[in-house]
Amino acid sequence: MRYLTPSIRIRxxxxxxxxxxxxxxxxxxxxxxxxxxxxxxxxxxYSHLKKAVQLWDVSCQRxxxxxxxxxxxxxxxxxxxxxxxxxKDQCCYxxxxxxxxxxxxxxxxxxxxxxxxWVSIADSDMLYYFKGLAYGFGLDVxxxxxxxxxxxxxxxxxxxxxxxxxxxxxxDIKYFRYKIIEFNHQQMIICRTGWSHQDGYxxxxxxxxxxxTLWDILFEAGRDLDVRAGCPNPIERIEAGLLSYGTxxxxxxxxFEAGLGWCFNLDHNKQCLGLKALRLKQHPERxxxxxxxxxxxxxxxxxxxxxxxxxxxxxxxxSSVAWSPDFQINVAIGMINENHWNTGTQLRLETKDKxxxxxxxxxxxx
Amino acid sequence: MRYLTPSIRIRxxxxxxxxxxxxxxxxxxxxxxxxxxxxxxxxxxYSHLKKAVQLWDVSCQRxxxxxxxxxxxxxxxxxxxxxxxxxKDQCCYxxxxxxxxxxxxxxxxxxxxxxxxWVSIADSDMLYYFKGLAYGFGLDVxxxxxxxxxxxxxxxxxxxxxxxxxxxxxxDIKYFRYKIIEFNHQQMIICRTGWSHQDGYxxxxxxxxxxxTLWDILFEAGRDLDVRAGCPNPIERIEAGLLSYGTxxxxxxxxFEAGLGWCFNLDHNKQCLGLKALRLKQHPERxxxxxxxxxxxxxxxxxxxxxxxxxxxxxxxxSSVAWSPDFQINVAIGMINENHWNTGTQLRLETKDKxxxxxxxxxxxx
Numbered sequence: 001m002r003y004l005t006p007s008i009r010i011r012x013x014x015x016x017x018x019x020x021x022x023x024x025x026x027x028x029x030x031x032x033x034x035x036x037x038x039x040x041x042x043x044x045x046y047s048h049l050k051k052a053v054q055l056w057d058v059s060c061q062r063x064x065x066x067x068x069x070x071x072x073x074x075x076x077x078x079x080x081x082x083x084x085x086x087x088k089d090q091c092c093y094x095x096x097x098x099x100x101x102x103x104x105x106x107x108x109x110x111x112x113x114x115x116x117x118w119v120s121i122a123d124s125d126m127l128y129y130f131k132g133l134a135y136g137f138g139l140d141v142x143x144x145x146x147x148x149x150x151x152x153x154x155x156x157x158x159x160x161x162x163x164x165x166x167x168x169x170x171x172d173i174k175y176f177r178y179k180i181i182e183f184n185h186q187q188m189i190i191c192r193t194g195w196s197h198q199d200g201y202x203x204x205x206x207x208x209x210x211x212x213t214l215w216d217i218l219f220e221a222g223r224d225l226d227v228r229a230g231c232p233n234p235i236e237r238i239e240a241g242l243l244s245y246g247t248x249x250x251x252x253x254x255x256f257e258a259g260l261g262w263c264f265n266l267d268h269n270k271q272c273l274g275l276k277a278l279r280l281k282q283h284p285e286r287x288x289x290x291x292x293x294x295x296x297x298x299x300x301x302x303x304x305x306x307x308x309x310x311x312x313x314x315x316x317x318x319s320s321v322a323w324s325p326d327f328q329i330n331v332a333i334g335m336i337n338e339n340h341w342n343t344g345t346q347l348r349l350e351t352k353d354k355x356x357x358x359x360x361x362x363x364x365x366x
Numbered sequence: 367m368r369y370l371t372p373s374i375r376i377r378x379x380x381x382x383x384x385x386x387x388x389x390x391x392x393x394x395x396x397x398x399x400x401x402x403x404x405x406x407x408x409x410x411x412y413s414h415l416k417k418a419v420q421l422w423d424v425s426c427q428r429x430x431x432x433x434x435x436x437x438x439x440x441x442x443x444x445x446x447x448x449x450x451x452x453x454k455d456q457c458c459y460x461x462x463x464x465x466x467x468x469x470x471x472x473x474x475x476x477x478x479x480x481x482x483x484w485v486s487i488a489d490s491d492m493l494y495y496f497k498g499l500a501y502g503f504g505l506d507v508x509x510x511x512x513x514x515x516x517x518x519x520x521x522x523x524x525x526x527x528x529x530x531x532x533x534x535x536x537x538d539i540k541y542f543r544y545k546i547i548e549f550n551h552q553q554m555i556i557c558r559t560g561w562s563h564q565d566g567y568x569x570x571x572x573x574x575x576x577x578x579t580l581w582d583i584l585f586e587a588g589r590d591l592d593v594r595a596g597c598p599n600p601i602e603r604i605e606a607g608l609l610s611y612g613t614x615x616x617x618x619x620x621x622f623e624a625g626l627g628w629c630f631n632l633d634h635n636k637q638c639l640g641l642k643a644l645r646l647k648q649h650p651e652r653x654x655x656x657x658x659x660x661x662x663x664x665x666x667x668x669x670x671x672x673x674x675x676x677x678x679x680x681x682x683x684x685s686s687v688a689w690s691p692d693f694q695i696n697v698a699i700g701m702i703n704e705n706h707w708n709t710g711t712q713l714r715l716e717t718k719d720k721x722x723x724x725x726x727x728x729x730x731x732x
Contacts, residue, residue, distance in 0.1 A: 001369045001372075003369060003370065004393060004394065005394050006668035008667065008668055008669065008685055009396075009610060009611075010395060029370070032490075032612060104497075123375060125491035128492065128495035129491075131470075133502045134502070137502040300373070301374065319374055
């Protein structure tokens with residue numbers, strides 16, 4: 001394991017003290033900020049996440065606030081997803097693309113009002129892209145990073161915990177919708193979202209001063225639910241097919257290659273910079289697929305693993321892999337070439353130690 | 367010390383294997399990529415850097431290539447520094463600002479031709495800003511991240527090493543100029559630059575396939591010079607007053623506050639988005655200062671340390687601090703309020719353990 005040196009450039013969060021008091025064992029860096037990567041162990045965190053409830057410090061999901069009469073126009077320029085019918089209490093997952101249709105980020109947009117949005121970003125400085133576009137197109141908007149820190153409550157018992165603390169009226173939020181809670185004289189947004197396939201919520205802490213109080217109250221209320229500190233879990237998110245920008249797809253992939261065609265269509269006439277390019281790229285030659293890889297256990301990788309067919313031809317790459325205790329197989333996400341992506345296709349994964357048999361799956365493990 | 371989990375999202379470099387074989391002990395993350403942070407120890411690396419020569423894997427200084435007839439125009443939009451008289455073999459340090467005059471990055475620009483530039487960036491996704499501006503202003507440019515990985519050769523014996531490997535014609539490059547070297551059938555740029563105050567060079571490795579050969583040849587040629595693997599050193603760079611974007615200044619600071627007024631003037635009529643705002647911000651109320659802090663040793667910090675005057679008023683913050691073995695004092699970089707920034711001003715630094723006496727310095731330790 002590698003050590004990470006302390007630095008102001010890699011920001012602490014308002015929850016870092018709580019995280020460390022709860023025994024965080026390792027971090028990753030996300031949007032220039034610390035993100036916990038496991039507590040007890042990746043496997044034990046996983047089992048707990050699937051049966052109880054966890055508090056996740058996901059402050060690193062930085063927000064870009066876009067406010068002004070051209071706010072929607074600016075947002076729409078960046079995504080093929082038609083945002084015109086978005087409701088005021090809605091959170092919307094959007095691929096963001098450049099003018100050639102390649103992915104720059106895959107955030108969730110929260111509509112605060114007709115002229116005010118938060119973009120809850122994956123790991124790239126979207127603030128810079130929005131600023132550049134806003135200046136260049138001369139738009140009437142302000143674009144900045146507000147002092148907001150999401151705290152996720154994830155796991156099958158999250159609904160019970162939210163109901164205990166904020167009432168059934170709040171815990172009943174529909175998926176990808178939000179409500180406003182009043183906490184310690186502050187109004188905050190709570191969404192029914194989160195980077196797990198378990199049920200969950202995200203509270204958008206406004207400013208830092210209520211951070212530890214919020215943490216403590218949730219923790220105290222969750223004691224009988226076995227609440228623990230947690231974080232996005234690689235096994236659980238691969239099983240669920242939740243993609244990681246920068247890992248499973250990046251600036252060299254279109255949303256079609258990333259398997260995100262489901263979340264938009266190209267028939268609208270909204271002004272998106274990449275729309276024309278995407279119309280020419282609807283039939284990708286490679287695409288994200290779930291891949292099951294026989295044992296023994298493969299642990300997290302920091303390089304792409306190559307897949308080959310029986311003739312030794314390149315068939316694609318594995319970007320994320322983890323041993324699933326529940327499915328007793330290595331679950332993986334791969335970018336697979338079209339000649340090899342059909343369900344049931346057998347491929348060989350060659351590492352320097354061993355050759356593994358792998359099979360393209362019909363669907364993720366959900 | 368914190369652990370950093372392996373991840374594809376935090377990219378390895380073409381030199382990572384060499385770095386690990388040479389005993390790297392810790393990393394930081396910079397532009398979504400690994401950057402070594404020390405080898406033997408920060409103090410021993412420091413002493414060695416100041417007397418010998420080191421190879422630094424600074425691949426994380428990612429390049430943004432801007433090519434096309436509007437390349438210079440796009441660059442000039444982002445910086446108050448007049449780039450119109452830049453020579454073709456020149457490297458130029460530029461503050462990059464938004465329309466309000468706040469700093470977004472402080473890269474070195476390399477002019478490859480009249481219509482082609484590399485921007486060697488500090489830790490923020492400048493690619494996104496340039497793309498946004500280019501689309502918005504409808505500029506005739508292409509903007510992308512080329513497959514280029516800088517390798518720095520730093521230390522007082524770097525000139526001898528470069529002369530041995532590439533000849534005196536190359537080692538004689540003037541400061542902030544570059545030449546072209548031919549290495550293993552590849553042309554590459556070598557600049558007389560680097561993030562230390564010792565003499566040094568940076569070779570811009572083009573592609574990955576010659577990385578380990580280049581490393582090995584430099585290492586072999588440098589054996590009698592005691593060449594070692596190294597990296598930017600916090601003690602040395604604080605002594606030299608080399609600022610770290612994201613640490614010593616960020617999006618909340620103007621170039622004047624960052625003490626970078628020396629590198630540009632506002633009298634030209636070039637089109638820079640932040641020029642008008644900067645004209646109103648020439649007299650900052652806080653500014654970077656070198657600060658000497660009495661012992662005992664303060665180690666690297668991951669939070670700002672507060673400075674107060676004798677009446678308990680806020681006087682500023684320390685962003686970078688390290689114990690200097692050569693000067694036998696804690697050397698530091700602070701953002702100091704105007705009432706307290708005069709040379710010789712005594713301030714108190716209060717940590718939870720101890721109160722330290724500190725003094726504003728006339729200049730950095732160079």
